[in-house]
Amino acid sequence: MATITYKCPNCGGGMIFDPASQKFKCEFCLSDYTQAQLDELQKAGASDQVYEEAVGAEDAQAAEPAEGYYEEPSGEGTSQEGSQETAQAETQSAAGAGSQAGSQTAAGGKKTVVVYTCPSCGAEVVTDETTAATFCYYCHNPVVLEGRVSGEFLPDKIIPFQFDKKEATERFLKYVRGKKFVPKAFFNEEQIEKLSGVYYPFWIYDCEVEGGIDGHARNVRVWRSGMFEYTETSTYSFERGGNVHVQNITRNALKESDRNLIDAVRPFEIDKATQFSMPYLQGFVAQKRDVETSEVSQELQTAARGYAEKAMAGTVKGYTSVTTDHRTLHPVREKWQYLLLPVWVLTYGSNSGQRYYYAMNGQTGEIKGKLPIDFRKLSGVSAIIGGILAGACLLASYFVL
Numbered sequence: 001m002a003t004i005t006y007k008c009p010n011c012g013g014g015m016i017f018d019p020a021s022q023k024f025k026c027e028f029c030l031s032d033y034t035q036a037q038l039d040e041l042q043k044a045g046a047s048d049q050v051y052e053e054a055v056g057a058e059d060a061q062a063a064e065p066a067e068g069y070y071e072e073p074s075g076e077g078t079s080q081e082g083s084q085e086t087a088q089a090e091t092q093s094a095a096g097a098g099s100q101a102g103s104q105t106a107a108g109g110k111k112t113v114v115v116y117t118c119p120s121c122g123a124e125v126v127t128d129e130t131t132a133a134t135f136c137y138y139c140h141n142p143v144v145l146e147g148r149v150s151g152e153f154l155p156d157k158i159i160p161f162q163f164d165k166k167e168a169t170e171r172f173l174k175y176v177r178g179k180k181f182v183p184k185a186f187f188n189e190e191q192i193e194k195l196s197g198v199y200y201p202f203w204i205y206d207c208e209v210e211g212g213i214d215g216h217a218r219n220v221r222v223w224r225s226g227m228f229e230y231t232e233t234s235t236y237s238f239e240r241g242g243n244v245h246v247q248n249i250t251r252n253a254l255k256e257s258d259r260n261l262i263d264a265v266r267p268f269e270i271d272k273a274t275q276f277s278m279p280y281l282q283g284f285v286a287q288k289r290d291v292e293t294s295e296v297s298q299e300l301q302t303a304a305r306g307y308a309e310k311a312m313a314g315t316v317k318g319y320t321s322v323t324t325d326h327r328t329l330h331p332v333r334e335k336w337q338y339l340l341l342p343v344w345v346l347t348y349g350s351n352s353g354q355r356y357y358y359a360m361n362g363q364t365g366e367i368k369g370k371l372p373i374d375f376r377k378l379s380g381v382s383a384i385i386g387g388i389l390a391g392a393c394l395l396a397s398y399f400v401l
Helices: 035-050 057-063 083-095 097-102 165-177 259-264 293-313 375-400
Strands: 015-018 023-026 066-070 111-117 124-128 131-135 142-145 196-225 228-252 285-287 321-349 355-361 367-369
Touching: 165 321, 165 355, 165 367, 196 293, 228 259, 228 293, 228 321, 259 355, 259 367, 293 321
Parallel strands: 196 285
Antiparallel strands: 015 023, 066 111, 111 124, 131 142, 131 285, 196 228, 196 321, 321 355, 355 367
């Protein structure tokens, strides 16, 4: 499996995607290009300079992944020998909880790691089995692992990051500063450096739902006459049928422990997704799906039926209550799309050994996560409030007595 970097047509340096300008930027000569410009350069015959800088045939053996295993760390100080120690540790940090939990396990509780050769400097790039894009931790060139985003794993669409790491950091700090009992260490630059942009895989499901529903609707009228109150209940039957178009039902395509956290930063504006192009991955970490449509089809079909039923029942208006008794709804003309969505991920390890995870929607800026509490701050404030209340009680008792 070859590794790929994307080269600047001007100087040959590695390019990354810049969310602020929505262009591909060279960090060496500061040139920038749109996707259309890169496509034109490729068509003009500059593909060897612009696009895939893959390992050549003579290095094909070096490009093949070498699988190894590492023991899951049991605490601080657990490490491996050699260059894999640093690369693996930084890979886990970059991808947050996701990459660590998403690796497939082997016998004895060990996880598989895969080693690739960087086409720029020849160093080994160590990733887990669901990482599709990462960095070389020696020359710092962004690397796309070609086999992870090709064939059946080639995404249909992508929502590019809409703001860069600097703005993501500012948004996160603004969010944290609004919380009164967060430890001071949480504001350290060292912690913010662990903020990483990760593309997470999602399935997008569209379909037509055919069929119909029937049920009953009620109108309740209450009035008074003299000393008596009267209640009149009128019941009506209804039927509704037809086709309902349901689109953009999203489902995370990873079996990872932080899936609920990533789901919490939804919704994304799916209609703003663009056609997938691998240069969008440059400068970010990307995860490859490990959930197939067959595993989630029943779940999403049920969701589509629910939307269709709600839409049909919503046309029965002018009644106090509407109840569906029977439904016959069948999803047809199903369409599945594989989509990468942008999420900024931050991990924070407290002195107690507990690890906290945060996710920020890379399109809208929505933030979710559980913040740590500085109990010394909390105790101090509680003591002050307790003193004020005690003083107020003594003062009140003085006047009462």
